[in-house]
Amino acid sequence: MSAINNFEGHPPTIQGRMLDEKILNILRNSSDSYVSGEELCKLADVSRAAIWKHVEKLREEGYDIEASPHLGYRLVDIPDSLIPSEIKYALKTKVFGKEVISYKKVDSTNTIAYELAEKGIGEGASIFAEEQARGRGRHGRHWYSPAKGGIYLSCILRPKIAPNEISKITLLAAVAVAKSIRNLSPLNAMIKWPNDILVNNKKVCGILTEMKAEQDRVDFIILGIGLNVNTQARHLPKGATCLKDELCHSKIERDISRVELARNILENLEEYYSILKKEGFKPIIEEWKSLSAMLGSRIRVILQNRTFEGQAHNIDENGSLVVRLDSGVLERVSSGDIIMVR
Amino acid sequence: MSAINNFEGHPPTIQGRMLDEKILNILRNSSDSYVSGEELCKLADVSRAAIWKHVEKLREEGYDIEASPHLGYRLVDIPDSLIPSEIKYALKTKVFGKEVISYKKVDSTNTIAYELAEKGIGEGASIFAEEQARGRGRHGRHWYSPAKGGIYLSCILRPKIAPNEISKITLLAAVAVAKSIRNLSPLNAMIKWPNDILVNNKKVCGILTEMKAEQDRVDFIILGIGLNVNTQARHLPKGATCLKDELCHSKIERDISRVELARNILENLEEYYSILKKEGFKPIIEEWKSLSAMLGSRIRVILQNRTFEGQAHNIDENGSLVVRLDSGVLERVSSGDIIMVR
Numbered sequence: 001m002s003a004i005n006n007f008e009g010h011p012p013t014i015q016g017r018m019l020d021e022k023i024l025n026i027l028r029n030s031s032d033s034y035v036s037g038e039e040l041c042k043l044a045d046v047s048r049a050a051i052w053k054h055v056e057k058l059r060e061e062g063y064d065i066e067a068s069p070h071l072g073y074r075l076v077d078i079p080d081s082l083i084p085s086e087i088k089y090a091l092k093t094k095v096f097g098k099e100v101i102s103y104k105k106v107d108s109t110n111t112i113a114y115e116l117a118e119k120g121i122g123e124g125a126s127i128f129a130e131e132q133a134r135g136r137g138r139h140g141r142h143w144y145s146p147a148k149g150g151i152y153l154s155c156i157l158r159p160k161i162a163p164n165e166i167s168k169i170t171l172l173a174a175v176a177v178a179k180s181i182r183n184l185s186p187l188n189a190m191i192k193w194p195n196d197i198l199v200n201n202k203k204v205c206g207i208l209t210e211m212k213a214e215q216d217r218v219d220f221i222i223l224g225i226g227l228n229v230n231t232q233a234r235h236l237p238k239g240a241t242c243l244k245d246e247l248c249h250s251k252i253e254r255d256i257s258r259v260e261l262a263r264n265i266l267e268n269l270e271e272y273y274s275i276l277k278k279e280g281f282k283p284i285i286e287e288w289k290s291l292s293a294m295l296g297s298r299i300r301v302i303l304q305n306r307t308f309e310g311q312a313h314n315i316d317e318n319g320s321l322v323v324r325l326d327s328g329v330l331e332r333v334s335s336g337d338i339i340m341v342r
Numbered sequence: 343m344s345a346i347n348n349f350e351g352h353p354p355t356i357q358g359r360m361l362d363e364k365i366l367n368i369l370r371n372s373s374d375s376y377v378s379g380e381e382l383c384k385l386a387d388v389s390r391a392a393i394w395k396h397v398e399k400l401r402e403e404g405y406d407i408e409a410s411p412h413l414g415y416r417l418v419d420i421p422d423s424l425i426p427s428e429i430k431y432a433l434k435t436k437v438f439g440k441e442v443i444s445y446k447k448v449d450s451t452n453t454i455a456y457e458l459a460e461k462g463i464g465e466g467a468s469i470f471a472e473e474q475a476r477g478r479g480r481h482g483r484h485w486y487s488p489a490k491g492g493i494y495l496s497c498i499l500r501p502k503i504a505p506n507e508i509s510k511i512t513l514l515a516a517v518a519v520a521k522s523i524r525n526l527s528p529l530n531a532m533i534k535w536p537n538d539i540l541v542n543n544k545k546v547c548g549i550l551t552e553m554k555a556e557q558d559r560v561d562f563i564i565l566g567i568g569l570n571v572n573t574q575a576r577h578l579p580k581g582a583t584c585l586k587d588e589l590c591h592s593k594i595e596r597d598i599s600r601v602e603l604a605r606n607i608l609e610n611l612e613e614y615y616s617i618l619k620k621e622g623f624k625p626i627i628e629e630w631k632s633l634s635a636m637l638g639s640r641i642r643v644i645l646q647n648r649t650f651e652g653q654a655h656n657i658d659e660n661g662s663l664v665v666r667l668d669s670g671v672l673e674r675v676s677s678g679d680i681i682m683v684r
Contacts, residue, residue, distance in 0.1 A: 138556060138557075138558075139556070139559060160646070162676065162677060163505040163506060163508065163553070163555065164505060164506035164676075166505065166555075166557050167557055167558075170557050194557065194558075195557070208556065209556065209557045210554070210555070210556055210561075211505070211554070211555055212552070212553070212554055213505065213508075213552065213553055213555065214480060214481070214550065214551065214552055215480075215508050215509055215512050215536065215537070215551045215677075216480075216509075216536075216676055216677030216678075217480075217481060217677065219552075304502070334504065334506075334558055335504060335557075335558030335559065336558075
């Protein structure tokens with residue numbers, strides 16, 4: 001992993017990371033007021049020198065911490081960075097994001113997550129990056145992943161399912177992300193089968209699910225999510241957009257907090273994953289349908305060897321798209337690209 | 343790969359390997375007669391010192407090469423070792439075994455093959471080992487892989503199929519191996535769904551197919567084959583046997599050439615893989631059925647959460663087992679263990 005710039009430089013000791021977070025939380029809790037150096041030492045149970053070192057570390061991560069010789073320390077501003085101390089702060093999950101690993105720049109978060117999964121990292125571990133040099137989409141396509149503005153996230157899942165059930169995870173993730181966008185903005189996020197999230201008919205998010213599996217048993221799944229949040233338009237390919245630009249079109253000028261959105265996505269993933277386990281795929285399918293951008297619409301289906309048109313009729317119990325051909329025949333599609341026909 | 347003892351010590355240069363094989367083939371071609379040192383130098387286009395070095399290398403690999411000061415060199419005996427120069431000699435394939443990598447001992451040939459596949463090694467590349475420290479069966483089970491006697495082989499496949507078609511590869515491999523055993527011995531090898539080869543109702547071979555895949559597209563498949571050929575009975579678990587012992591029970595006392603068998607397996611894999619691509623899965627299924635040890639028999643099916651009995655009725659177009667329950671209802675099984683009920 002030599003090409004990777006970890007946020008934290010060399011991997012920090014767990015103790016060091018815990019101390020960073022301990023000091024940060026003391027400052028967070030005292031909100032706008034100062035905490036004296038002496039008090040901070042007592043609460044964190046370390047020396048003044050150690051406090052200084054860890055405050056410097058937090059500043060490097062983007063925390064604005066004021067230090068006054070007479071008053072002490074004060075947390076002035078927190079960064080909107082996809083770092084463990086922000087993602088995990090007030091995160092209401094037990095599995096997703098229990099372990100967070102963040103990078104400034106990687107080739108692909110899915111690749112990193114895959115390697116970690118092979119080494120045995122637990123379910124729910126979440127890999128974030130601020131930028132991807134070789135972000136990947138379906139079928140080896142490139143996923144534009146510029147710095148400043150996107151959420152590039154890969155989660156490790158270890159469900160006890162057969163390989164042909166992997167679509168369930170993709171569809172579940174699409175529901176989770178669309179719901180999160182709706183939770184934190186007035187934008188009407190919709191899902192385009194199988195793995196795109198659209199806002200105003202433009203793509204804001206892609207989902208890439210990969211797995212290692214035996215013939216009849218999934219070993220692990222990597223759920224990759226690439227979401228354009230505050231990405232500058234000039235960095236996005238044709239047909240794509242970001243949440244900030246779509247808000248702007250609605251006359252709402254603001255950045256969306258990537259940290260809040262990422263947290264909400266982890267929470268929704270946990271909720272729908274738990275529903276899948278307890279109640280099966282049916283409730284997920286129902287949610288998916290209610291968010292679908294195309295059921296009932298005329299579509300063109302592009303397969304490896306042929307192309308055909310029809311009406312997007314339904315999603316079946318395995319997550320396949322059911323298309324009604326002009327002859328009235330229903331055709332199931334489990335792979336391929338879809339174009340909406342006007 | 344520090345735990346691995348490659349047959350060839352440090353990876354040899356391609357030139358070195360080619361020279362080994364060139365010298366070996368000159369000696370092979372002169373069969374029982376001597377080739378003078380001078381002639382060998384001329385034919386191989388190298389110095390006497392180089393000849394000596396490569397002859398030593400070949401001897402280390404198990405070739406018995408006689409060197410007489412007056413007569414020259416003579417190939418007295420070849421080893422029954424799963425090394426590239428033996429596997430590839432007179433191998434009638436274009437894809438399978440085009441690249442052969444052999445090890446004395448590995449943890450698992452599937453693990454090595456998986457790593458090589460991730461690094462981009464081509465279709466048909468074949469990894470052999472004389473011994474596996476952590477041979478793997480289905481669902482994380484152990485596969486006994488003692489030295490001296492077994493074929494432990496993993497092939498890399500890159501078919502353009504969906505993940506739910508992986509059973510086709512497992513079944514195809516079972517047909518290939520069963521046919522090879524029948525080709526090279528009078529033993530009546532049969533297939534037990536999904537991935538065992540039986541001789542006289544005892545297991546001689548297991549097949550473990552693993553894959554890396556996206557939701558709708560296989561990236562690569564590792565086809566792992568563990569076959570007990572001349573393995574000593576005391577090294578085999580209960581219910582298992584080896585080809586040599588079954589021959590012995592038929593009053594035929596001989597070792598089976600592992601090299602010949604391995605070559606034949608690669609050739610059969612290539613043939614059936616090519617049939618799958620050109621004619622689809624139907625001809626494979628028909629072969630499979632003709633080799634089935636259980637169609638028509640009463641079986642017990644053990645799934646993750648329940649167990650039931652019925653008659654093994656058929657194999658469907660996806661390679662799933664169709665079981666006829668006592669109620670007459672047909673149930674499809676794509677995963678699980680089968681016990682034959684007497």
